[in-house]
Amino acid sequence: MTPSAQAQPDLGARILDAERRRARLWRSEFLLVWLVILAGLVAFVLFTVKLNAKFMTSVVPFILGGAGITLVISFVSIALAIGLAGLGALGRLSHNPVANGIASFYVSLFRGTPLLLQILFIYLALPQAGIVLPELACGVLALGFNYGAYVTEIFRAGIQAVPHGQTEAAESLGMTGRTTFVRIIAPQAFRIVTPAIGNDFIAMLKDSSLVSVIGVQELLWKAQVAGRPTFQSMQTLIIAALVYWAMTLVFSYFQVRLERGMATGDRARGGA
């Protein structure tokens, strides 16, 4: 045994111990920062406004009623967006000038103008052309078409991220272009785009609040309506903010789980 090894026989264990202590300290400091900021915010609210507990509890069910509509709008709109993006991505990757032209014009127009303008356009401007739709439909169409443009680009990038060798291997085995896309390219692209689609869904959850301007009775609309008459918007908007935040946390949690499942998917699944 060398002298140095003899002098510190438990060096490895002590280093490990020190690292653990450092990690624990980091975590508690991190948590403390969150608590301090939260406490500060709560104190600010308590000192500036008289919170009426009775009022707060009475409006919570009303505002929460809007959360359901927010979820419905978000799910229907993301489904519409994904459907449009599927077509859009095929168009953007097409060698056909007509298909490619339509798809890239769509992406350019809807990414180049504000979402709020698109919502108002469908609700306020289309009636001049004789197209009158209910508020909810207007909101879903605007969100779906707007997000569809962004998701188109995600799909396109995902498909292009699959190495070209995959196409060559599939074609050398006698697959047609369609079989190659459906059986080989799409499943790999799907894994690549899933995290980005999850992100967009969570963003959509919050952007859906924009449709409150055309009177769709979702979460933010209800919070505004509940607070305005008695000048207690601070209370109602905080409630709405907490609901949005909670929904985001829940979906972020599922997104992380989904991504982890996908990463290990090729090991977990057996057989053909």
Add this chain to the structure above:
Amino acid sequence: MVTEAGHGAAVAPIHVVHPAEIPGALVKPGAEPILKATAIEKYFGANHVLKGCSMTVFPGETITILGRSGSGKSTFLRCLNFLEEPSAGVVDIDGIRVTGDPLRSRSTETREQIRLLRLQAGMVFQEFNLFPHLSVIGNLLEAPLHVKKMQKAEATELAESYLEKVGLIEKRDEFPSRLSGGQRQRVAIARALTMQPKIMLFDEPTSALDPSLVGEVLKVMESLAHEGRTMIVVTHEMSFAKEAADRVYYMDEGEFVEIGPPGQVLGNPRDERTRLFLKRFLGV
């Protein structure tokens, strides 16, 4: 004007068998060539990569194409199954004939003809190109089930027999990410074989491998050669050319400058360029 019209009418070039293209040892007497590549030309933009390359392969032969990097040997191989469209020339594998003509847009019939040509030729790539989302057996079954529409039981039996041949039956349900490079390439060989092609094309199959893994892939390829499978191999492995090839084609700047049995091309090359190449490679 007359010659212009002659070119425009796309008169198919007549295939001429090179005097050195003598049927190999395993070829049955009187057998017709299974692959005829005639006057293949390839341009990448203004870059003239293949300058009228022809090749005749008889069933049961193993062909090796040698040449420096950038000489055009991989491009020639990829022209044989139209992964690269030849700028001119004809490929005929067992009666399926396609003429290279990039000026016309591919009609549905031409695309189908190219697909049939590809079914005749299994291809093994330098980078393996296994399907990462499918297990080993899934990789092998994909094309038999979805291209040939074979019954699952029949296809599985076939796939397993080829996995056995490449010595990887115990990796049947593994995913490609869990295999070594050598194992991946052996799976890729089995995947191509499961389609029961008439001819196998190998595009530098050992070039992306760790030196210690080259041997296991070459062993599989040599055993295929010895059992009389028809194959064309682009490689830098001189030992494979010497051990397994019936005929060696040496390519330089887009032309086959020397064709002959490995003993002659590697041992006693007639062409100055071949001699220089071998000198550098073997230190002769």
